[in-house]
Amino acid sequence: xxxxxxxxxxxxxxxxxxxxxxxxxxxxxxxxxxxxxxxxxxxxxxxxxxxxxxxxxxxxxxxxxxxxxxxxxxxxxxxxxxxxxxxxxxxxxxxxxxxxxxxxxxxxxxxxxxxxxxxxxxxxxxxxxxxxxxxxxxxxxxxxxxxxxxxxxxxxxxxxxxxxxxxxxxxxxxxxxxxxxxxxxxxxxxxxxxxxxxxxxxxxxxxxxxxxxxxxxxxxxxxxxxxxxxxxxxxxxxxxxxxxxxxxxxxxxxxxxxxxxxxxxxxxxxxxxxxxxxxxxxxxxxx
Amino acid sequence: xxxxxxxxxxxxxxxxxxxxxxxxxxxxxxxxxxxxxxxxxxxxxxxxxxxxxxxxxxxxxxxxxxxxxxxxxxxxxxxxxxxxxxxxxxxxxxxxxxxxxxxxxxxxxxxxxxxxxxxxxxxxxxxxxxxxxxxxxxxxxxxxxxxxxxxxxxxxxxxxxxxxxxxxxxxxxxxxxxxxxxxxxxxxxxxxxxxxxxxxxxxxxxxxxxxxxxxxxxxxxxxxxxxxxxxxxxxxxxxxxxxxxxxxxxxxxxxxxxxxxxxxxxxxxxxxxxxxxx
Amino acid sequence: xxxxxxxxxxxxxxxxxxxxxxxxxxxxxxxxxxxxxxxxxxxxxxxxxxxxxxxxxxxxxxxxxxxxxxxxxxxxxxxxxxxxxxxxxxxxxxxxxxxxxxxxxxxxxxxxxxxxxxxxxxxxxxxxxxxxxxxxxxxxxxxxxxxxxxxxxxxxxxxxxxxxxxxxxxxxxxxxxxxxxxxxxxxxxxxxxxxxxxxxxxxxxxxxxxxxxxxxxxxxxxxxxxxxxxxxxxxxxxxxxxxxxxxxxxxxxxxxxxxxxxxxx
Numbered sequence: 001x002x003x004x005x006x007x008x009x010x011x012x013x014x015x016x017x018x019x020x021x022x023x024x025x026x027x028x029x030x031x032x033x034x035x036x037x038x039x040x041x042x043x044x045x046x047x048x049x050x051x052x053x054x055x056x057x058x059x060x061x062x063x064x065x066x067x068x069x070x071x072x073x074x075x076x077x078x079x080x081x082x083x084x085x086x087x088x089x090x091x092x093x094x095x096x097x098x099x100x101x102x103x104x105x106x107x108x109x110x111x112x113x114x115x116x117x118x119x120x121x122x123x124x125x126x127x128x129x130x131x132x133x134x135x136x137x138x139x140x141x142x143x144x145x146x147x148x149x150x151x152x153x154x155x156x157x158x159x160x161x162x163x164x165x166x167x168x169x170x171x172x173x174x175x176x177x178x179x180x181x182x183x184x185x186x187x188x189x190x191x192x193x194x195x196x197x198x199x200x201x202x203x204x205x206x207x208x209x210x211x212x213x214x215x216x217x218x219x220x221x222x223x224x225x226x227x228x229x230x231x232x233x234x235x236x237x238x239x240x241x242x243x244x245x246x247x248x249x250x251x252x253x254x255x256x257x258x259x260x261x262x263x264x265x266x267x268x269x270x271x272x273x274x275x276x277x278x279x280x281x282x283x284x285x286x287x
Numbered sequence: 288x289x290x291x292x293x294x295x296x297x298x299x300x301x302x303x304x305x306x307x308x309x310x311x312x313x314x315x316x317x318x319x320x321x322x323x324x325x326x327x328x329x330x331x332x333x334x335x336x337x338x339x340x341x342x343x344x345x346x347x348x349x350x351x352x353x354x355x356x357x358x359x360x361x362x363x364x365x366x367x368x369x370x371x372x373x374x375x376x377x378x379x380x381x382x383x384x385x386x387x388x389x390x391x392x393x394x395x396x397x398x399x400x401x402x403x404x405x406x407x408x409x410x411x412x413x414x415x416x417x418x419x420x421x422x423x424x425x426x427x428x429x430x431x432x433x434x435x436x437x438x439x440x441x442x443x444x445x446x447x448x449x450x451x452x453x454x455x456x457x458x459x460x461x462x463x464x465x466x467x468x469x470x471x472x473x474x475x476x477x478x479x480x481x482x483x484x485x486x487x488x489x490x491x492x493x494x495x496x497x498x499x500x501x502x503x504x505x506x507x508x509x510x511x512x513x514x515x516x517x518x519x520x521x522x523x524x525x526x527x528x529x530x531x532x533x534x535x536x537x538x539x540x541x542x543x544x545x546x547x548x549x550x551x552x553x554x555x556x557x558x559x560x561x562x563x564x565x
Numbered sequence: 566x567x568x569x570x571x572x573x574x575x576x577x578x579x580x581x582x583x584x585x586x587x588x589x590x591x592x593x594x595x596x597x598x599x600x601x602x603x604x605x606x607x608x609x610x611x612x613x614x615x616x617x618x619x620x621x622x623x624x625x626x627x628x629x630x631x632x633x634x635x636x637x638x639x640x641x642x643x644x645x646x647x648x649x650x651x652x653x654x655x656x657x658x659x660x661x662x663x664x665x666x667x668x669x670x671x672x673x674x675x676x677x678x679x680x681x682x683x684x685x686x687x688x689x690x691x692x693x694x695x696x697x698x699x700x701x702x703x704x705x706x707x708x709x710x711x712x713x714x715x716x717x718x719x720x721x722x723x724x725x726x727x728x729x730x731x732x733x734x735x736x737x738x739x740x741x742x743x744x745x746x747x748x749x750x751x752x753x754x755x756x757x758x759x760x761x762x763x764x765x766x767x768x769x770x771x772x773x774x775x776x777x778x779x780x781x782x783x784x785x786x787x788x789x790x791x792x793x794x795x796x797x798x799x800x801x802x803x804x805x806x807x808x809x810x811x812x813x814x815x816x817x818x819x820x821x822x823x824x825x826x827x828x829x830x
Binding site: 098099170172173174175176177178179180181182183186190191194195197 | 630632635637660661662663664667668670671672674676677678686687690691736739740743
């Protein structure tokens with residue numbers, strides 16, 4: 001009897017946890033859509049086609065196209081910056097580093113992954129941001145600074161994911177390449193990487209997702225302009241930054257409030273797309 | 288004998304490649320160490336009993352960060368108390384019951400930006416459930432946010448249990464739930480502790496969702512109950528950096544040092560538990 | 566660039582022994598895996614290294630093309646001479662050495678690419694870039710490996726889609742495409758079914774006309790079927806060695822006798 005009760009209650013808890021997970025996913029979509037509707041109804045397509053984001057002016061304008069573009073720019077550039085560097089670091093750790101080197105550097109990178117984004121943002125804001133006016137760049141917070149902050153923020157996940165993919169390739173495959181006289185770098189780049197390709201691509205996708213969802217770093221380091229930057233040293237604001245900085249001030253249930261939910265909805269669509277790509281890649285690797 | 292090394296030999300080529308990669312790796316590593324140092328050291332000089340035990344004063348030019356420390360601890364505790372058990376159960380569901388739609392849901396959830404969880408928490412907990420800006424709202428939001436992370440890690444841990452252990456357990460005539468909870472989970476106890484500590488590190492550092500659901504810039508009193516708003520270390524640093532400029536920088540530096548220390552401690556404990564004792 | 570000097574040198578080989586192992590010891594860290602080995606490998610013959618698992622036969626084989634260098638904590642004492650030059654001499658360029666002494670592994674290891682690209686990979690390593698020459702040599706290698714007829718209609722197909730036996734023959738084709746002098750086989754058929762095994766064994770016999778073969782096996786039948794000379798190892802030492810027919814029918818050493826009669830291994 002006692003055994004029965006234990007069994008049933010454990011199963012109940014397992015079921016509850018599953019229900020909560022699914023409910024959370026639907027709940028998030030539901031709320032985002034529900035709270036977005038007022039803005040979509042009253043502002044309409046202008047939300048996505050206008051660059052004019054002036055929610056506190058009279059009359060208010062809610063064009064988030066430049067915010068969307070900025071989120072994409074930051075994601076693309078950030079990923080392009082981080083992935084190649086972390087790839088080569090992973091190659092070094094996988095095939096050239098000694099066991100001790102690999103362990104220490106990997107541990108260092110894992111500690112970095114734990115540093116809160118607000119601290120990384122604060123460090124670069126304090127020490128790097130003032131440099132810009134000194135060298136003639138008018139905006140102390142700008143796209144470049146945000147990219148630098150994002151680099152240190154995402155180097156851990158990118159490197160670790162790629163490294164784990166490379167490490168999971170069977171050693172015999174690498175030995176076969178070496179047995180043909182191939183140099184180690186060629187083996188790692190042509191054979192190991194190809195064998196680990198879906199893992200490497202997954203690392204790229206997850207890195208991009210991390211960047212698109214990052215708030216504090218781009219908020220504190222990117223500057224306040226809801227405009228598309230013309231050059232790297234221009235300030236810019238992303239969807240995430242706008243939500244975090246304006247929501248605390250936005251009047252509840254106002255159009256501004258609703259428009260910020262629209263921004264959140266766009267973000268969720270981006271991240272869901274990234275995750276779907278990731279799922280497809282992981283399915284491919286389970287050949 | 289042409290298999291000997293010559294000037295253009297392959298062995299030299301390999302050496303060049305190795306050195307180039309080594310320089311890259313060490314360069315980035317040194318930069319990372321720099322970032323740690325810049326985050327931790329400057330704030331140390333502000334550490335004092337007063338700093339840890341007082342409220343901020345004089346527009347952030349004096350006093351201390353006690354409410355922020357307390358708030359961080361409370362919020363972390365609330366969210367982990369909910370998320371860790373749930374996460375373990377969910378991780379078990381993922382690994383022991385092959386339901387692809389749950390795996391799918393958890394994967395999508397794990398990618399959702401933290402600020403969007405903040406929006407959800409704001410809409411559901413703060414407004415609809417009328418919790419306002421409170422520890423409870425923030426804690427629930429954070430626990431949802433960290434739930435996919437914990438469950439994925441637990442899933443990986445459970446998956447790594449050798450097949451023989453599972454088969455032996457079933458062979459003893461145990462039911463599925465007994466096999467799982469009485470035999471499998473205890474065998475990976477240390478890994479689950481690691482996962483818990485890593486998730487604690489994650490939660491302590493979160494900022495964006497709390498700005499929307501739990502944190503205030505300045506709390507005059509300590510939180511009375513779970514429905515009170517709080518200050519937390521990361522949100523405090525954020526507010527100082529965003530709104531206060533150089534006058535309050537000292538406080539942000541001091542708070543950053545404390546936060547980093549917490550995080551390093553938590554991660555170090557997590558790493559200690561990584562290897563299961565056989 | 567193709568090493569033209571090599572080609573000339575090859576034809577002028579004076580002695581019949583292309584490889585010689587002299588007082589060779591191999592360590593994984595502190596553990597001694599091969600103790601005091603002495604063997605002479607004869608050109609264009611098939612030499613089998615046989616013994617129970619853990620006897621060091623793979624270690625010895627893998628030392629011949631220095632593939633063990635990839636493992637950390639691997640140390641050697643003694644010499645392995647290739648054309649009278651010690652391959653562990655610091656002057657040796659190990660990457661060129663491995664093009665002269667090739668290796669086929671136990672588990673078939675097709676690269677995750679097309680059949681054509683698998684073989685072209687090695688050819689490109691030795692500097693062949695001309696498309697026509699690549700196609701000719703790929704065809705040549707596949708024909709020599711008795712795989713051409715089975716794959717000629719679709720060389721762009723992924724090598725991973727081939728059967729186990731076909732994959733192993735692909736690995737052999739890959740190795741012979743760059744025209745090494747010696748081919749080392751590390752239990753090449755232990756992961757294959759009997760039909761595929763038989764195909765590979767007869768392939769190896771054909772290959773010995775052009776190449777020198779050293780094959781590690783734990784299968785006495787295989788050694789007796791295809792090898793000319795057999796080396797028997799036990800617990801890291803070479804216990805006995807000699808022409809295969811003599812060794813298998815009239816072993817001198819007691820341990821050899823026990824292995825052959827199935828009492829150990």
